[in-house]
Amino acid sequence: MSPQSEHLQDLAEIRAMMERSSKFLSLSGLSGVLAGCYALGAAWVSANVFEFNPTSMAYTLNAEHEQGLVLTALATLVLAVLSAILLSWRKAQKKDEKIWNATTRRVVTNVSIPLIAGAVLSISLLQNDLVGLIAPITLLFYGIALYTAGSYTYHDIKYLGIIQIVLGLLACWFVQWGVLLWAIGFGLMHIVYGATMHFKYER
Amino acid sequence: MQVSFDNLHKAFENRVRLGIMSALAVNDYLDFNSLKEFLDVTDGNLATHLKKLEQLEFIGIEKSFVDRKPNTKYFVTPKGRQAFEAHLQVLEGIIKAQK
Numbered sequence: 001m002s003p004q005s006e007h008l009q010d011l012a013e014i015r016a017m018m019e020r021s022s023k024f025l026s027l028s029g030l031s032g033v034l035a036g037c038y039a040l041g042a043a044w045v046s047a048n049v050f051e052f053n054p055t056s057m058a059y060t061l062n063a064e065h066e067q068g069l070v071l072t073a074l075a076t077l078v079l080a081v082l083s084a085i086l087l088s089w090r091k092a093q094k095k096d097e098k099i100w101n102a103t104t105r106r107v108v109t110n111v112s113i114p115l116i117a118g119a120v121l122s123i124s125l126l127q128n129d130l131v132g133l134i135a136p137i138t139l140l141f142y143g144i145a146l147y148t149a150g151s152y153t154y155h156d157i158k159y160l161g162i163i164q165i166v167l168g169l170l171a172c173w174f175v176q177w178g179v180l181l182w183a184i185g186f187g188l189m190h191i192v193y194g195a196t197m198h199f200k201y202e203r
Numbered sequence: 204m205q206v207s208f209d210n211l212h213k214a215f216e217n218r219v220r221l222g223i224m225s226a227l228a229v230n231d232y233l234d235f236n237s238l239k240e241f242l243d244v245t246d247g248n249l250a251t252h253l254k255k256l257e258q259l260e261f262i263g264i265e266k267s268f269v270d271r272k273p274n275t276k277y278f279v280t281p282k283g284r285q286a287f288e289a290h291l292q293v294l295e296g297i298i299k300a301q302k
Contacts, residue, residue, distance in 0.1 A: 017225035102237035
């Protein structure tokens with residue numbers, strides 16, 4: 001091997017190591033598309049089956065519908081998280097990498113903190129009948145979590161985060177569009193983002 | 204352009220050492236197992252190279268306990284960062300000069 005190509009290889013390896021050790025690159029784009037589909041389904045069920053369509057921030061739900069909504073939300077969350085874990089695990093396997101390493105742990109911690117704060121706040125809003133604020137608040141906190149995650153995984157995820165934050169803020173003013181904006185943020189945007197990531201990085 | 208090969212630090216001739224420095228350059232801390240996973244080397248191999256870099260004062264060590272098990276964290280010292288960056292610049296210079 002010529003000394004020049006040896007140095008070039010050194011540089012390539014340094015770059016690869018820096019990226020691999022600081023960024024979680026096993027995140028699957030397809031899991032984003034799936035999460036978007038679940039979210040669209042959940043928004044439809046909430047609006048049509050449980051008549052969730054708050055027109056003001058303070059809004060009382062009937063107890064039966066409230067239970068159904070909470071279950072729908074939990075089911076959507078569990079499905080989305082499971083798909084993400086499964087598809088990312090498969091992607092890591094293909095690249096012959098372990099999914100649970102120092103970088104993954106860092107992404108998970110950094111994302112969990114804003115998400116848990118948002119979840120606790122949503123529970124309190126639900127108990128206080130401030131139902132109209134739940135769609136905007138979940139969008140906002142999720143956006144903040146994604147923006148934070150952008151430092152530790154594909155940078156593009158920061159843009160998705162900003163879009164969710166803007167939609168969340170809009171939803172605070174236009175409470176009557178809450179479900180629609182939530183469906184755009186968690187549904188449509190996930191599908192667009194996931195498909196973009198899939199074609200950009202996984203092909 | 205004349206570029207001196209003498210500026211390429213001998214410590215970085217080895218791929219494992221170069222890998223350790225690259226990984227530590229972009230992380231505040233990494234523990235032994237994380238390094239091992241990123242570099243895909245054996246315990247003994249990694250330990251030898253870590254010791255070498257430690258002797259050169261390029262990396263520092265912080266020992267602590269996690270769940271009562273000893274846990275060693277490694278980080279780059281300012282001296283190590285300087286040497287690594289100088290090494291990168293020389294590499295870049297050589298490649299540019301030969302283009």
